[in-house]
Amino acid sequence: MKRAKIDALLASDMPLDQVCIKGWVRTKRDSKTFSFLEINDGSCLANIQVIANEDLENYDDVVKATTGSSLSIRGKMIESPGKGQKYEIQASHIKIYNVAPDNYPLQKKRHSDEFLRTIAHLRPRTNKFGAAFRIRSEIAWAIHQFYHEKGFRYLNTPLITGSDCEGAGEMFRVTALDPALVQKLGKMDFEQDFFGQEANLTVSGQLSAEMFALALGDVYTFGPTFRAENSNTSRHVAEFWMLEPEMAFCDLEDNMDHGEELVKYLVNHVRNNCEQDLNLFSKFVDKSLPGLLDTLVNTTFERVTYSKAIEILKASKKHFEYEVSYGLDLQSEHERFLAEEYFKKPVFLTDYPKTIKPFYMRMNDDNETVAAVDLLVPRIGELIGGSQREERLEVLEGRMDEMDLPKEDYWWYLESRRYGSVPHAGFGMGFERFIMLVTGITNIRDVIPFPRTPGSIEF
RNA sequence: UCCCCAGUAGCUCAGUUGGCAGAGCGAGUGGCUGUUAACCACUAAGUCCGCGGUUCAAGUCCGUGCUGGGGAGCCA
Missing domain, CATH: 2.40.50.140 (Nucleic acid-binding proteins)
Incomplete structure (x- = not known):
């Protein structure tokens, strides 16, 4: 039967x-x-x-x-x-x-998240983690559905990369060199390595995605990403999944419209398709969750410039541990204040000083700020980070010179600006952070099946 | 990497001024009941995180290491 x-x-x-x-x-x-x-x-x-x-x-x-x-x-x-x-x-x-022997670790009682992390192979058998991972699966499908409906192409960018793109944080080195040989030579001879040069695990598929946006129009990547930063927080893991849409003929405003539509679509999808599982989180994990989800779906996200945000923070008279000053990056406490206390809803911050943002972001007319955008949401902080990309070859080369980047390593990236360059934009959204947002789970290690963190790769 | 907190039974935790190691839940056994995180009784269960020190005596005080958690930095 x-x-x-x-x-x-x-x-x-x-x-x-x-x-x-x-x-x-x-x-x-x-x-x-x-x-x-x-x-x-x-x-x-x-x-x-x-x-x-x-x-x-x-x-x-x-x-x-x-x-x-x-x-x-x-x-x-x-x-x-x-x-x-x-x-x-x-x-x-x-x-x-x-028949499970009597030392089966899961009992018919509540266990702490910390204990369940030590039995990550069994924790999906609990109500809470079962619900979390059903929701995770559902959101992944909704992402593909959203982009399929909008005519985007799904792109798989390389996980092993040759260039230290963006210089964003520490990367995991990929090598096939014999450790004994390295010891003997006293150094890593990358010319003898598998690729004939240094290779790393990707920190972002963006630069590759840009090439395909400039060919297929609208594309997105959705896959694993790696950071070797020694971060020990409830919001960081060494291996995580990121969604990165990249759109041709798209400016910063379009980019924000897109991000807002995406978040609302995904939240609606979870509400309509994961009602029982979501209820568990509203009841036992975060009682304010329904209200937050309402806010995400029913309010228009705020949009303010970085300069305006600095003014708001200064005028708040609130005591911050870290200084608020134009030209400094915002700290967690500042982001939380803006999203949780001042606007009480998601807020896009735009037009950051060029000095605190990477080379590929489009220079604004003031020559001081770039067309960057971060989406700050209550409880999580930064959910989305993106920009309109610099499409003007001379300006882009000028920025790379300013920042001492080796242009020859980026020759193919620069050629996209030489041949048929167009305005385009995109962003990255942390998949796990989104799951935290809609479930109320406060530790990123609890929304990924087998988390990788500094000093921890069990399972 | 930095700051703070914690580590005692399978789990969650209590343990007074330094003086014989405890509870609830879970497990086992028996009983009872169309039960609902069932209920009642009994039983078993410990490297008090490791190492070193102080002391007649250390779960408790001191040093150190490890592990976990919270926060920060970095970021998604």
């Missing part, structure tokens, strides 16, 4: 004569002559209650199937006479795949 998923059975509008489910025991309550088994198969947050009667041929074994055990159950789905569930299954046959 074909296996049915529990989410489909619970959605049935009538009882069913014969069903077969396969899943794991979440909890078991024994009576004298029968047992209640709550079975979860991962298809949804809810369990289905199974009644196992003592007349089952293997009843003696069934009562030993404690929390964590895996079973296949055939029986009749009837309306439940008990309170708390619509249907239950009266088992006619129970096959036991595996």
Whole structure:
């Protein structure tokens, strides 16, 4: 008999004569002559209650199937006479795949997130993490759906790169050199390495994506990204996923319109497709979550320039640990103040001083600021970072000279400005940070299956 | 990398002035009940994070290392 998923059975509008489910025991309550088994198969947050009667041929074994055990159950789905569930299954046959021994680490009680991180291979079997990873999957699909509907092309940019693009943070080196040889020579001889030059894991697919935007029009990348920064915070991991749309014939305003539409689309999608899982987070993780999601969907995001933000921060008279001054980058406390206390909603900050932004951002007419944009959201801080790109060859080369960047390494990037250059723009959105935003989960290690952080690569 | 906090039973934690190691939950056993984080009784369960020191005596005080958490920097 074909296996049915529990989410489909619970959605049935009538009882069913014969069903077969396969899943794991979440909890078991024994009576004298029968047992209640709550079975979860991962298809949804809810369990289905199974009644196992003592007349089952293997009843003696069934009562030993404690929390964590895996079973296949055939029986009749009837309306439940008990309170708390619509249907239950009266088992006619129970096959036991595996009985989890009594040292199974997950108990039918609340565990701390810290403990569950030490058993990351088992934590998706809990309500909270099951819900988080179903939502993660759903958002990933919604991203593709959003871009497919808009006629964007999905682009897979290289994970191994040759240039230290952007100079953004520490990179992971990729090498096939024999450590013994390196020791013998006393140095890494990259000419003898696999690629004949230094290679690293990517920190961004942007430069590649620009080349394809200037060919296919609108593209996006969505994949893993690596940073070797020694960051120990609840918002950083060494390997994470990033969404990077890149659009030809697009300016900074269009870029912000796009980012706002994206965030609203994704939040709506989660609300419409993950209601049960989302409820768990509103109830047990962050009671203010529904209000925040309302704000994300129903309010127009604020748009202010960096200069204006500096004025607001100075006028606030609030005591900040770090100085607020034009020309300095905003600190976490400043970003949080703007998004959480002053505007109380997402805010795009634009037109940052060129001195604190990378070379590829488009120079504004004032020659002081660039067409950069960051989207700050409550609780998370920076969710999106992007810009209109500098499309004017002379200006771009001038900026690279100012910043002492080796133009020859970027020859292909510069050629895109030589041949048919057009205004274009894009941004990067941290996928895990978005999941944190919509679930209320406060540690990034809890929204990625097996987190990689400094000193930690178990699993 | 810096600052702060924590580490005691499988989990969550208490442990007084330095004086015999504790609770709840979980697990095991028995009982009871169409149960709902079931209930009742009993039982087992410890390198008090590691190393060193002070002391008649250290879970407790001191030093040091490791691990985890919170915050900061950097960023998505």
